Amino acid sequence: MSRGIYVSPTEFVSFAETRKRSSLSEEIATRDRSMDMAFGFILPNPDPILKRQGKDISVYRDMRSRASIGGPIRRRKAAVKGLEWRVERGKASARVTRLCTDVLATYDMDRLINEITDAVLFGYQPLELMWGNFNGAMAPLEVIGKPQEWFTFDNNAQLRFRSRQQPLHGEELEPRKFLLARQEASYANPYGFADLSMCFWADTFMRGGLKFWVTFTEKYGTPWLVGKQPRGTPGPEVDKLLDKLEAMIQDAVAAIPDDSSIDILEASDKGASADLYERLLMYCRSEINIALLGQNQSTEASANKASATAGLEVTGTIRDGDAKLSAATVNQLLRWITDLYDGEQAPSPTFELFEEEDVNVKQAERDEMLKRAGLNFQPQYWKRVYKLQDGDIAETAEATAKPTPAALPVPAAEFAEGSQVPAISASKVSAGGAAVISSWLRDLRSLVESYSDPQELQNALLEAYSELPTADLTELMAVAFELAHLQGRDQAAQEVPRG
Numbered sequence: 001m002s003r004g005i006y007v008s009p010t011e012f013v014s015f016a017e018t019r020k021r022s023s024l025s026e027e028i029a030t031r032d033r034s035m036d037m038a039f040g041f042i043l044p045n046p047d048p049i050l051k052r053q054g055k056d057i058s059v060y061r062d063m064r065s066r067a068s069i070g071g072p073i074r075r076r077k078a079a080v081k082g083l084e085w086r087v088e089r090g091k092a093s094a095r096v097t098r099l100c101t102d103v104l105a106t107y108d109m110d111r112l113i114n115e116i117t118d119a120v121l122f123g124y125q126p127l128e129l130m131w132g133n134f135n136g137a138m139a140p141l142e143v144i145g146k147p148q149e150w151f152t153f154d155n156n157a158q159l160r161f162r163s164r165q166q167p168l169h170g171e172e173l174e175p176r177k178f179l180l181a182r183q184e185a186s187y188a189n190p191y192g193f194a195d196l197s198m199c200f201w202a203d204t205f206m207r208g209g210l211k212f213w214v215t216f217t218e219k220y221g222t223p224w225l226v227g228k229q230p231r232g233t234p235g236p237e238v239d240k241l242l243d244k245l246e247a248m249i250q251d252a253v254a255a256i257p258d259d260s261s262i263d264i265l266e267a268s269d270k271g272a273s274a275d276l277y278e279r280l281l282m283y284c285r286s287e288i289n290i291a292l293l294g295q296n297q298s299t300e301a302s303a304n305k306a307s308a309t310a311g312l313e314v315t316g317t318i319r320d321g322d323a324k325l326s327a328a329t330v331n332q333l334l335r336w337i338t339d340l341y342d343g344e345q346a347p348s349p350t351f352e353l354f355e356e357e358d359v360n361v362k363q364a365e366r367d368e369m370l371k372r373a374g375l376n377f378q379p380q381y382w383k384r385v386y387k388l389q390d391g392d393i394a395e396t397a398e399a400t401a402k403p404t405p406a407a408l409p410v411p412a413a414e415f416a417e418g419s420q421v422p423a424i425s426a427s428k429v430s431a432g433g434a435a436v437i438s439s440w441l442r443d444l445r446s447l448v449e450s451y452s453d454p455q456e457l458q459n460a461l462l463e464a465y466s467e468l469p470t471a472d473l474t475e476l477m478a479v480a481f482e483l484a485h486l487q488g489r490d491q492a493a494q495e496v497p498r499g
Contacts, residue, residue, distance in 0.1 A: 031155055041169055042160075043153045045191045047123070049200045057122055057148050060196040063203050064121075068285050069196070072292035077117050079319040080326060081110050083353040091347040092338065094462055099341060100334045100349050103139045115145030116326045119181035122148050123192030126159060127179040129333070138340050140333060143179065157190040176336045181329040198291035206284035209277055294318045323353040375472070444480045448487065457484065 004014035031043075050056065064070050087104065089097040119125035125148065129140040152170050154160050159180055160170030182192035229241060289296040293315050330351040338348035363385060367377065379393045447464065451457040461477050 041155055043155065043157070043190065045123075046189050047191065047194060047197055049197045057194070060122055060194060060200075063196055063199060066203060066207075068206060068288050069199055069203060069292070072289055073121065076120075076292060076315075076318065076322065077114055079315065080117055080322045080353070081113050083323060084356045085109060085351065085353050087334070088350045088352055089463070090350055092349040093342060093346065096338050096342050096346070097349045099135070099137055099139065100337055103134060103337065104330070104351070106141070107143065112143055112330075113326050115143075116181045116329050117322050118145065119192060119325060119329075120183045120322055121194060121196050123183060123194035124148060124151075124185070124190075125181045126151050127181065127329070129177055129179065129336075131176075139337055143333070153190045157187070176339075179329055179332055181325060183325060195292060199288045202284040202287040202291070206281055206288075209280040209284065327351050327353055377472075444476070444483060448480055448484045454481070454484075457481075 004012050044051070045057065047057075050059070053059065064073060085104070087097060087101045115127060116125060126146050128144050128146055130142040130144065131138055132141040133139075134141060150162055152160050152162055154170070159173055159178060160166075161173060162168075162170045165171070182190070183195075184193040185191070229238060286296045294317070295315065327350075331348070334351060335348045338346055367385075371377075382388055382393055383390075444461075447460055448457065451460055457480065458477065461480055462473075465473055465476055
């Protein structure tokens, strides 16, 4: 019996080899075939805290009301919301880049980033998109964060909404309807990792220790009043004296019989016991700061300047991680806008969060180089880029006047047979033009020589000088096309003597 087949007159393939090849391309370790019987149609949240306590993710939301946890959370979110944002074009078209920028400009970016960064606290954060008509194009007009308890994941790690009609299995969601921000999501845990899970036990012990510390303070922090009465005093008289002692703790005065006495006793040698409670609370607070901020040096009184500076660097690293998570979520939004506007194969612009100081330094260096090259910016440009106010710039007549480039000499080229036409070079045109045009020609010559198609040249100019104001960019493109035209005439004139 044959155990294979001839795929050609000279090549024989066995069935065993075919089965081996097919198994390499197939997924073997799946949830359906695993021995873990806990997996069903709906995947439970594998968070160890929630599983052992038998609670849902709402227990983490209650923890945020405590100052020891809410304070670091506010500091962590504020670090991301303090960044500036922009849309980078990359290889995307200018139209979709402008559309994405205009759409994001309508959002409350602080609220959006605040909701996206909830994913680092709870592991995941669903955000619903409300699509509508925006300047003639379909775009999400609003992004709304929804409670995590309303959602679950199915066996294929797909997000589902637990509705009243489908409370167990949940409803399947429409494509491009929900954004999903997740921290450290994996095949085994599509819910992501919740940073608040690291704070649960520290918060629990801190609340318990604070309760006992308050009880200890009430018990040993207040002096003890001891009332003395003669032996055989009736019970009602003893109770009356106790009531007077209790009132004396509040009012510091009391009226007692002349045969009774009151002694005041101070608690001694209890400082060590009180320090134990304080050390427990400080330890728990330190654990919470380490879990949320990555360090406790910038929050503890015992830290010095060097350790606090090192701690701030760790906090900056965590801020950058939260910023990348926020940028990745918004980039998914821009990807969907591009799919509907330019097609699924078209490149999409990207969203970026950055520090304003770093960009200002680079921007200032670039503007200084352009200024030395002869390019003059209008006051509107300085106000827009460097966020200056009216009156900050002394608008002189030279600054407000729009530079008028000198007319470029365009010698006529005769193409009649036998005529002698002098060659026209780009260097001669540059030398005869104005200073601004000369600097542009030097920068544009390499671009003009690299592209022969006018459309490709236009796209290259838009990408290279996208930061210029519209008026300056228009002038620059006009000079570039004029230079390409002159170079073509130059080349034709040089070919005339050679026949």
